[in-house]
Amino acid sequence: MTTMSARRLAGIIGTGPWASPANESVAEAVVRAISDGRVPVGIRLPSERELAAGIGVSRTTTARVYARLREHGFIRTRRGSGSVVEIPAVPGGRIDHLLSPVGPGEGLIDLTCTATTAPARVREAFAAALDALPAYLPGTGYYPSGIPALRELVADRFTARGAPTHPDEILITAGALGGAAVGLRALLTPPARVLIESPSYPNAIATIEAAGGRGVSYPLEIDSAGRHFWDTSAMGEVMRSNRVRSAYLIPDFHNPTGALLPEAQRPALAEELERSAVVPVFDESLVELGLDDHPAPTPMAALVPDSITVGSTSKIFWGGLRIGWMRIPRHRFDAVASARLALDLGAPVLEQLAAIELLRDHDAIIGDFRRRLREARDGLAAAVRAHCPDWQVVVPSGGMALWVRLPEERSGALTAAAARHGLALVSGPNFAPAGGLDGWIRLPYTVAQAELDQVAPRLAAAWQDALDRRAPQRQERARIVA
Incomplete structure (x- = not known):
């Protein structure tokens, strides 16, 4: 079981001065951090003595803090095991880490x-795809890596954004989530540990579990205005202390916070991943949805050569167009392609042809x-x-x-x-x-x-x-x- 150091906890809750009574103020700060996900459930807190030294209060104060946390169900303390974070039952919320649309309902x-609903161009793209389909009918219809024309278009977009890519490094999938599932299956030997931001996309959490991985949470930091941001050095500490081997990360308009990893921090994250020998899966599903006219971010694939990137047409065109892609290092391509064949034999031809039409009119x-x-x-x-x-x-x-x-x-x-x-x-x-x-x-x-x-x-x-x-x-x- 991982123990959170007093230094790390102090960095999250602060070091005072604490309003009187100090034990209540510190307990409130810890509860807020647990509720925000910055102190993960299942982690062991530092000892009372270590925390007292870390936040500048007496041992008596931290003893009262822990007693208050136990009373309200936020920690469980056992002799020899320390104080482990729990969270009280949450009424009314499904917490199975798997989302699906509710579906139509009267007034719902x-x-x-x-x-979003499909733009008019999607209908036109499918009409054009139907016209192109006869040329593919004499074949088997199986394209495990994707139709070559589509792979070329996706590779060209990576190259234009600053990550030179050959079509042979692209694998077409049934959506970005399908690509993440394939990538994690190829990278993991269960029960390998996978770094994941907190909060994160619920279906990705479920995908890690389905691939046999054990999620290790890195809680995003929160500033006074409620904005989320990354502390790359803290991420590195989490990776190394938990012996993480892979990661699922959303650096571009993160789901659900909308946070964007700043350009200046991207090399630092790449360095931490390399130092920790972690092979990440980057989810770029939302990368093209910058709404404030800032420059397009550098793809993490350009900074982390040994990484997998997944993307999709679902967010930028229409959710019903289940076409995604993976950008895969050449030395991993065969292993990833084999892992993919254990799940399916390729994306539908008609949808790939529609995606080609849409990508040609992308801008x-x-x-x-x-x-x-x-x-x-x-x-x-x-x-x-x-x-x-x-x-x-x-x-x-x-x-x-x-x-x-x-x-x-x-x-x-x-x-x-x-x-x-x-x-x-x-x-x-x-x-x-x-x-x-x-x-x-x-x-x-x-x-x-x-x-x-x-x-x-x-x-x-x-x-x-x-x-x-x-x-x-x-x-x-x-x-x-x-």
Whole structure:
């Protein structure tokens, strides 16, 4: 079991000065860090003596801190095993780390999925694909690595972005998640440990588990404004102390936070991965959805040669177009291709042909899509701030959703209440690889405008509903967190 050092915990909760009584102030800071996912469930906290020295308080104070955490169900202490982080049960939130769209319902607005309806160009692309299909019918229809023309287009886009790529390094898959599953299966010898950010994409958490991996959480840092960011040196410490062998990372408009790894930090992350001998899978599903006109980020593949990158048409064109890709180092291609054949024999030909048509018209389609997303993002952020003024709304520079901090750890209760108000949400703990995050909610801005206009009023009504149903013991727990 991994122990969090006093230095690391102090870096997360601070070193004071602590408001009196100090034991309550420190306990509140630790609970907030656990709830935010910055202190993962299952990790062992430093001893009372070590923590006292690390944050500048007495041993008596830290003893009272740990007693308070035990009383409220945030740690379990056993003789000889130390104090291990737990988290109280979260009502109303599904925490199986696997998301699927809710589906149509009378008056229901589905915010469980970051996906949009298809633009008109998709229909035209499928019509063109049907015209091109007869040329492929005399063959078997199996293209395990993908249609050559599509592989060439994807490789050219990597090259244009600064990661020189040959078509032979591209493998076409059924979506980015399918590519991540293939990559992890090829890289892992169960029960190998895989670094994953917290929060992260729930289906990726489930994919790591399905591949036989053991997720090791790196909690993203949070600044005073609620913005998430990476501490690459801390990531390196987590990798080496846990003997991580692979990683699943989303450096580009991270899901769900929308954070973008700064250009200046990318070489530092590459250095930490190399130093730790970690082979990462980078998910670039959202890389093209920068909404604030900043320069396109350098692909991590250009900085980490021994890495796998996955991407997809699903976010930039349409979720129903299940075409993705993998960029794979040549020396790993055969192993990855073999792992892929254990799952399927290739992506559908018709969909690959449609993807070719769309990628040829990529710039025009994506430009309009970004404009619509930018308007939706700004509109939803303003509406949530107006209807829920005590929520902390961070406007991301890209991606497809807001990641909002609630004034209380009641994301699960909000999700349950929202269903009664015609709103399908995903509670924050679903995004937590190792527990926590009941104080956060993801709000996609991808639904039609008529539905988007109703989201904030329904959220406000659902939040009041959740507060009205609050049990006495939850009110007491809220006081320790507040």
